[in-house]
Amino acid sequence: MRDKSRMYLLSVASLFYTIGVGTCLAALPLVVSSVGGGGLEVSAVIGIWAMVNLVSSLPAGMLSDKIGPRRSASISLALRLPLGILFYAGGSIIIYLIGRAIDGVLEALIWTGFTGSMAKAYPSRRLPALGMILGVQLLGLSIGPAISSFLTNLYGPRAPFLVFSTVSMISAALAYISLKGLPSTGGGKIFAATLLNEVKNPLTMNYILLFIMIGVYESSLTSFSPELVTGMGLEIVLAGFLLSLYYISALVGQFSLRFVHKLVENRIFPLAAYAITSATFMASRMTRSGIPFMGFIAFSGIFNGLTFSRNQSRLCGRFKELESTAMGLGNMGWAIGYTFGASIYAAALNDLMDVSEWMGFLIMVMLIIAISLSLIERK
Structure with missing residues (x-):
């Protein structure tokens, strides 16, 4: 074909x-x-x-x-x-x-x-x-x-x-x-050998950590969007709009890859992406305004989506002829974060920070992982 x-x-x-x-x-x-x-x-x-x-x-x-x-x-x-x-x-x-x-x-x-x-x-x-x-x-x-x-x-x-x-x-x-x-x-020992070698590799571990954190972020956004909008002084009816903004932004990011894939493949991209997202979060906290906060959600949608695709592509490059296995490994990481992320906040961290601080904290963690990733990819 x-x-x-x-x-x-x-x-x-x-x-x-x-x-x-x-x-x-x-x-x-x-x-x-x-x-x-x-x-x-x-x-x-x-x-x-x-x-x-x-x-x-x-x-x-x-x-x-x-x-x-x-x-x-x-x-x-x-x-x-x-x-x-x-x-x-x-x-x-x-x-x-x-x-x-x-x-x-x-x-x-x-x-x-x-x-x-x-x-x-x-x-x-x-x-x-x-x-x-x-x-x-x-x-x-x-x-x-x-x-x-x-x-x-x-x-x-x-x-x-x-x-x-x-x-x-x-x-x-x-x-x-x-x-x-x-x-x-056709299977065989290639699966076990490749998996064992790759999951121990620091580069692969960083990719999986980012998958997990994206899952945590998305589960938290889905679960706590009403608290997020009311915490920013906005009407609770905008909770649905917040989710739509995130996923529409992610959609735009995915379709833009046809034109910006070389930029996204650069080792600096995840670092720059989460630095920009962190900056918009800080702006929203300082101004307590809905507009910077919406910008934060939009940037996180775009950059989480692009980073997700970038990580998948990189994992596939490491799992030669086992691309579906690579996808399964990445999806497992995301699913771990999505399954347990919101529950971790609700059970253990709810009294320590509000939801918007939690979302910003997650982006900061992703920025740290992105810094580590850029250093490892440089080698």
């Missing part, structure tokens, strides 16, 4: 995949409530996905490399057809808990298959290629909830699950076509 055709088809497949994710996520709280679930049950149904995805990300990446992303991603997407029907017909909390756990495994296989194959197919243009697919996925996650709301108003809260199944099958077909010809490694 021609390079451009593969890239565009895989991007469209990713778009349909994440539209399905977005429609499902928006519908789940309503449906779980309709079968007798309260806030705890809704949190459990949402959270079990994160836990399962965390533990399955690395094995999923290794499996994708072993059997090839065409099989791992396409089969996983196709299995979401019966999963969506299960969600549509489900009548108890346990059904949704089991279904979400299964989806955590399937999404790990899909995500590592898609991103790993993009890195594998375009080694000389890895960073802009990853930026395209991640940008498309962010776009799909933005579109999905809107579709879910529209269908819920017309046909009830279960209708979005039929879209979930439909777009997953479309994505499966497109993935099967676009991933044709990409090789598998």
Whole structure:
């Protein structure tokens, strides 16, 4: 398959995949409530996905490399057809808990298959290629909830699950076509040897630490956006706008990689990115004004997204022929941060600093890691 055709088809497949994710996520709280679930049950149904995805990300990446992303991603997407029907017909909390756990495994296989194959197919243009697919996925996650709301108003809260199944099958077909010809490694001792060597490498450890910190930041932003806006003297209704600003900024950053990838690949980029973000945070603290604070959120969205893609690209460069494994390792780092980050603040640090100080602290930690990273990459 021609390079451009593969890239565009895989991007469209990713778009349909994440539209399905977005429609499902928006519908789940309503449906779980309709079968007798309260806030705890809704949190459990949402959270079990994160836990399962965390533990399955690395094995999923290794499996994708072993059997090839065409099989791992396409089969996983196709299995979401019966999963969506299960969600549509489900009548108890346990059904949704089991279904979400299964989806955590399937999404790990899909995500590592898609991103790993993009890195594998375009080694000389890895960073802009990853930026395209991640940008498309962010776009799909933005579109999905809107579709879910529209269908819920017309046909009830279960209708979005039929879209979930439909777009997953479309994505499966497109993935099967676009991933044709990409090789598998066949497995063997190469996995264990490469992993053991790389996880001990200081450079790889710094990449993983940044993945973890981005996960902590995003979980904290999602969980505490109401406190953030009220703490800055803004209306609580702007909490949703804050999240949209962050993810739209990340989306813009990903699509800009086509033009700025050489700049982002520079070893100084993470250091400069988090220095700028730290400066906007300090400005927001000094002025107590909403405008610098919004700038801080926007810069963090852009630079977290670009750094995420940069780290993925760099990890893939270190895991020769094991690109999906590299993606799984990076995603595992992000999932660790996303799963536990907000809880760490709420349980242990809530009395020591307010939420905005916590967010600024996280950026400062990322700046320190970026300094370390730039020094190691210089060698």
